Amino acid sequence: MPPITRREFIRHGLLAITALPLGAGILSSRALAADLPLLDPSSPQAQALGYVDKAGKARGHDAWKKDRTCANCMFFDADSAGCQLFPQNRVAPEGWCQAWNG
Structure with a gap:
């Protein structure tokens, strides 16, 4: 393998530095x-x-049926109590809405 040139080293370093905030954003989205x-x-x-x-x-x-709650809906994220239908809010796991989908 030929040695890396200074130009390649700088280019790869800049790419790595610009990718750091993207990775941090992905990791902190649940928080x-x-x-x-x-x-x-x-x-x-x-x-x-x-x-x-x-x-x-x-x-x-x-549309209500027994045992259907936000907690067992496909739109619910148990880690954050978030719902894809209400992206600006958390929802109660024991809640319900007419868009429930298992």
């Missing part, structure tokens, strides 16, 4: 999600999807 505020059931986004913080409160809703 940042945990700092998000809990979704307010009275907010317009929550009401549009019929979100409630306790699944039992949705019993009268046509």
Whole structure:
């Protein structure tokens, strides 16, 4: 293997330095999600999807079925209590909305 030139060394070093913030952002995304505020059931986004913080409160809703909660929905991230449908907030694991998908 031929020795690396000064120009290649500098180029690879600059690439590595520019990639550091990207890696740090990926690693800290879960920590940042945990700092998000809990979704307010009275907010317009929550009401549009019929979100409630306790699944039992949705019993009268046509789409409600027993044992369906945010915790077992495919949109829920258990590590951060985040929901893909409400990216600016955390949701209650025992909550529910009409977009539930297992």
